Amino acid sequence: MSLAGRHAVAASLVFASPAVLAQSRYNLQSPVTGVAAQIYDMHTLMLLICLVIFIAVFGVMFWAVFKHRKSQGAVAANFHENTSVEIAWTVIPVFILLGMAWPATKTVLEMKDTRDPDITIKATGYQWKWGYDYLQGEGQGIRLVSNLSTPRTQMDGQAAKGEHYLIEVDKPVVVPVGKKIRVLTTASDVIHSWWVPAFGVKQDAIPGFIRDAWFRADKEGIYRGNCAELCGRDHGYMPIEVHVVSPQAYSQWVAEQQAAMAAAAGDSTREWALAELVERGEKVFAANCVACHQADGKGLPPAFPPLDGAAIVRGDPKAQIDVVLKGRPGTPMAAFGALLSDADIAAVITYTRNTWSNKTGEAIQPSQIAAAKGN
Structure with missing residues (x-):
């Protein structure tokens, strides 16, 4: 039909x-x-x-x-x-x-026939975002973290809602049209579900397990979905956005991503100035931390403790680095060691230690994050 x-x-x-x-x-x-x-x-x-x-x-x-x-x-x-x-x-x-x-x-x-894919992508659910690793095919090695990009002002009712309110992300998945895409799903904390209705794909992402699904999009365009498994406080704030593009556009995107990864690797080896770290850290905080710890750093106690005036933020940086890298088991605090680059982690920690009433004057360098990881 x-x-x-x-x-x-x-x-x-x-x-x-x-x-x-x-x-x-x-x-x-x-x-x-x-x-x-x-x-x-x-x-x-x-x-x-x-x-x-x-x-x-x-x-x-x-x-x-x-x-x-x-x-x-x-x-x-x-x-x-x-x-x-x-x-x-x-x-x-x-x-x-x-x-x-x-x-x-x-x-x-x-x-269920996921054999012989052209590209394999691992989708990892986090509270509350998606991480994507391109494991096989053109683009192998690319990694990105996809966060909700709807401005907080729209969510708080301070601005008019956009056309794609709550279903837009900062870094979408990009795939070529007409190619078989295998999606491996897993999760780092609780059960999530990767769901894109236009693809006919809905696959649970379960911690400790790998599930798989596949799709072959026959038409270029932007396709949107959501996490379809109730996964906690911000369940409604982890959308999925997939851009299906021509093979030529996909190859260009792959080249851009590889260049950005190379630049990020360079960022992780150089010495940063305090002002540079704070500026970058503010953006990282807005994309990854503000939903729980709030823009003013006051948090939402008791579930989400404040960072403004917190002892761990004003104390020995090693303790804060350890928490950011490994998270806090049994709490919504995710482990960002695998989610963010060394430069991003150094920047966001520096930002929190030099913002609000926190004025340590310390610049946490990417080399310190690499050392804490054991790299």
């Missing part, structure tokens, strides 16, 4: 206008992968089967009530164990279930 045909069937089911359906407000998102198209068709088929059953059952019931009402002198029949009826209402549902199970089984088997 064509995409236009699917929309026409859906429109007849929900009595919605084509314009509304185009916005996917009352239906599934328009599929851009073969698996998503199968899911769409199967969803439509199941709704049609349910509609036919509904009409048949309630049609017979209302006809029986109307035709055999007491005012017409109807007398209730007295019978027991009609073998033909019992066979019919057993056999017919079996055939209905088989008719529904056949396309569902075919789709599930294809969803």
Whole structure:
């Protein structure tokens, strides 16, 4: 069934206008992968089967009530164990279930066929962001952390909400059109779920386990999803954004990312001035820490302690470095050692030690972070 045909069937089911359906407000998102198209068709088929059953059952019931009402002198029949009826209402549902199970089984088997990918990406769920590692194929070695990019002013109601409110990120996943992408999912803290409806992909990310899914996008564009597993306080603030681009554009993006990684490696070996670290640290803090510790450093006690005036921030830097690198088990404090570069960690620690009422005057260098990691 064509995409236009699917929309026409859906429109007849929900009595919605084509314009509304185009916005996917009352239906599934328009599929851009073969698996998503199968899911769409199967969803439509199941709704049609349910509609036919509904009409048949309630049609017979209302006809029986109307035709055999007491005012017409109807007398209730007295019978027991009609073998033909019992066979019919057993056999017919079996055939209905088989008719529904056949396309569902075919789709599930294809969803699980992750063999021979062109590119493999590991998606790691964190509270509350996604980390991506390109493990195989063009772009191997690229790593990025994808944070919600909706401004805090919009979230706090201080500014008008943008078009992509709460479903936009600072660093999207980029993949080439027409290539098979295998996605390995895992998590560092609690269960998350990587869900992009237009791809027909929804795979749980479980700490200590590797699950996998795949997609092959047939159309260039920007596709959005969310974490679909309740994962804590900011569950609604970890969207997924995938850019499907041409092979040429993808190769250019890969080159840009590799150049940026090389520059970041250089950042981690040079000596930084205090002002440079504070300026960079402010941006890192805004992207990774502000949701819990707040822009004023006061936090949200007791779950999220303040950094302004905190002993660990004003004391020995080794203790703060250790917490940032390893996190705090049993608390929402994530381990940022694998999430941020040495330069970013040094910058954000320097920022917190020289902002608000904290005025240590210390510049934490990337070399100190590398030494704490044992590099």
